[in-house]
Amino acid sequence: MEIRSNEFKGRAVFAIHDASLQQALGKAREGFVGKRAQQAAELPEFEQLREEAKALKNHILDHLDHYLERYEQAVTAAGGQVHWARDAEEARTIILGICKRVGAKTVTKGKSMVSEEIGLNEALIDEGMEVVETDLGEYIIQLAHEPPSHIIAPAVHKTKDQVSDLFEAAHGGPRKTTVPELVDEARRMLRDKYFRADVGITGGNFLVAETGSSMIVTNEGNGDLTQTLAKVHIVTSGIERVVPTLDDATLFLRLLARSATGQETETYTTLSTGPRRADDLDGPEEYHVVLVDNGRSRMLAGRFREMLRCIRCGACMNHCPVYGAVGGHAYGWVYPGPMGSVLTPLITGLDNAYDLPNACTLNGRCASVCPVKIPLPDLLRELRHMQHQQEITPAMQRRALKLWRFAATQPRLYHAGERIAARLLAAIGRKGRIRRLPLASAWTDVRDLPAPAGRTFLELWQGKRGKS
């Protein structure tokens, strides 16, 4: 997928003025936040589970090579095949190779963020294949020719009216206006695709080393129809999604649905283990897993290892006030919100996403809900540090920081500056506030600046109590 993260500012402003988007975002925010809070409150062990999940992920990452090899052995033993892809291009090549070999004409897809990350759809379509997204949200945005704006609710930015328009244009009239009608229509349109599909591609929430199973967690059942009815099932997943055992996967399952959609569990949790067996009556004839690195092993080396704990629940973006204000598309790539602001520069390059780590108030709400306790604000700050060191930050900002450091490390100078500022601003102020200040227009364009009273606290204090 094309990276447009450096257009963040413009796209964010555009998003803020998009009335439909704001309407859709408002609804989503209330729903997700409230339901998650309720689920967390109803499970007394919730905080304990977060702590354990963090520790378990750390354990897995410390032994990632081992568990991946174990997983591969188990998949092979079950008759499946594991493929390793260093980067997006290699992953596309592997998948295209399988699809071409079996002469695929129709490819159905369950929701998979990794397939977005590697830009799979375009590649398949370029080869003349029909690609059908089967998750309702993904289906909607496929009709709209848009990327997902959320990792678990890809069409969260669309209002019902917009979905009605899209469906009418794609399926013909009469126009459906209610949610049941719309869902029914999508169900009808997709039914026969599942049965016709040559290849079904899904993601993998977890890869279980113990059994060689890929695990998907869904509400609609589309992922199951995709992987059961196609002749070939291909799983795409990041290398960090492996877990040692089913019991370990359970720990994450207990957190995932609660954190993501605020459900106790999603409707379907499915383990797929190899292809159709000798006496099976259904199931795919081939089962492939494509393990995608694409920057992950590099991430493992340093400060950003913690990001690999991510289980893609979306809670961070659901609770992010910046995401809530601008929506997912402003972020310009596959992963939006706090986790995306960390991942995008790490995967696509620091200078391809300058704004993402900066467009954050470091308010910490994301980290406070992350089920695996990723310190997202700290990681964003770390990215700012890297930008600063690599001089990707604007020269103006670096000069300002230098000046600030020079002054602030000399208390007398600094206090003199503060006294001058207090007097100047007091002189400009009217009725206790300043409505326009050319040098601080970014502040005063939005809000008044409180005017100081004229003398600084330190000055007043020394006047009364003398030097201490």
Place this chain on the structure above:
Amino acid sequence: MTSAREDILKGIRGALKRGPLDATQQSALATRVPAHTRPAIDEDAVERFVRKFESRAGTVARVATLRNVPAAVEAYREAQGLPQRAAVGAGLKSLRWAKGWEVHHGAAGSDEALAVSPALAGIAETGSLLLASGPDSPTTHNFVPDDHVVVLEAKQIVMHFEEAWAMLRARPEGIARATNIISGPSRTADVEQTIQLGAHGPRRVHVILVG
């Protein structure tokens, strides 16, 4: 040229600043027993299963013995206005169906309206069914028809997921090709967060609880 597999594993080990794990370390990991916290539950497992399953728009009917199952299916069929035809998992072959019923044990085709499946376990923690695929319970039965009836014996209900995994592992054939954990009818909230049942999978899931 090294393979992607080698490169990735090498990259991981480089990042972890070590070589491959030795045999001792590997066997330590192989024998590691996870002991994560399970939610404490102070409720009868069967009661909880029913309560949770119903809370997600599933329905439950209780019967005394397996022999009562066809009658319970008939009652459900009639209530839903369905024809007397079903794809029935071969695991329920012993059931005797009343006259007029057309039952087959094959996979579910695109026009299948009703399927009846045997469950391997019920999980009380979340009120979920666990179905293991195989000739006795084809996966298509779980997803293709609009109406899915699942036969679950009360003694199959366990409290936590971990116990259900143990049941799965204990089977002679081991882990199924597809293990489906089902917690009610299919649903979506992809249009304006409005929950709508029957997205792609069954519109209704009905449990016949035996015993």
Place this chain on the structure above:
Amino acid sequence: MLTMSRYPNESMGTDMPETAKNGPRVGLFATCLMNVFRPNIGFAAVKLLEDAGCTVEVPDSQTCCGQPGYNSGDFDAARALARQVIATFEHFDYVVGPSGSCMATIRHDYPALFEGDPDWAPRAEALSRKSFELLSFLHDELGVTQAQARLDAVATYHDSCSGLRGLGIKGQPRALLAGVEGLKLKEMQDAEVCCGFGGTFCVKYPEISEKMVDDKIRNVLATGADTLLGGDLGCLMNIAGRLKRINAPVKVFHTAEVLAGLAGGGGIASEPGETR
């Protein structure tokens, strides 16, 4: 309405109560914004600390906690400032400041900044342990439960993010405010959601910040409160400035000003009134 509307310099007589001289020695961290924009908060802090029996000093070799540098990715500059703060305050029993944000920097970020530094890490750790945000210090460390103040107002409280998530400040200001005569506290929806200040964020991304502060203000106004309280001047300046811009009649004060009985005049971004 105001019951203790004295000029702060007068209320801070040089004749300190005898008890204060024996209490813990507290270095007041005079935050940059407070120093320039709202000295009243500093005097309120001193009053509250002294009333609680502390001896308060305001060392004049202090400047900034270094957070602007830290959050801008200039960790070297942040360390330079941190060393200055450590050297200035480490000989006090406590360092207390009327800001969750600055104090969270000292408590959490200093030890992180000096991790592995044999000289400075222990000093940063030591300072971290005795650094507190004002209200949590009064409530949790000194056991203050009751403030002697009066303010006839219906107020709502904004939980500033650094204080809330960094230092666990949530119940303390509310508990203390509950004792203020005439004051009614009405909770707003999303009190814990960021107001859009975020230090330099608000000037780097003014449109997003505007959207966020407007969301905040909508929640403030929905309570019908006539007063907004909080514990971080940055957030309060942001919200107050926006309230003024849209002519919303809500007064904004720092919680310390109310507790100290120094919440006079129209509040932040208003006619200074008696605090001039």
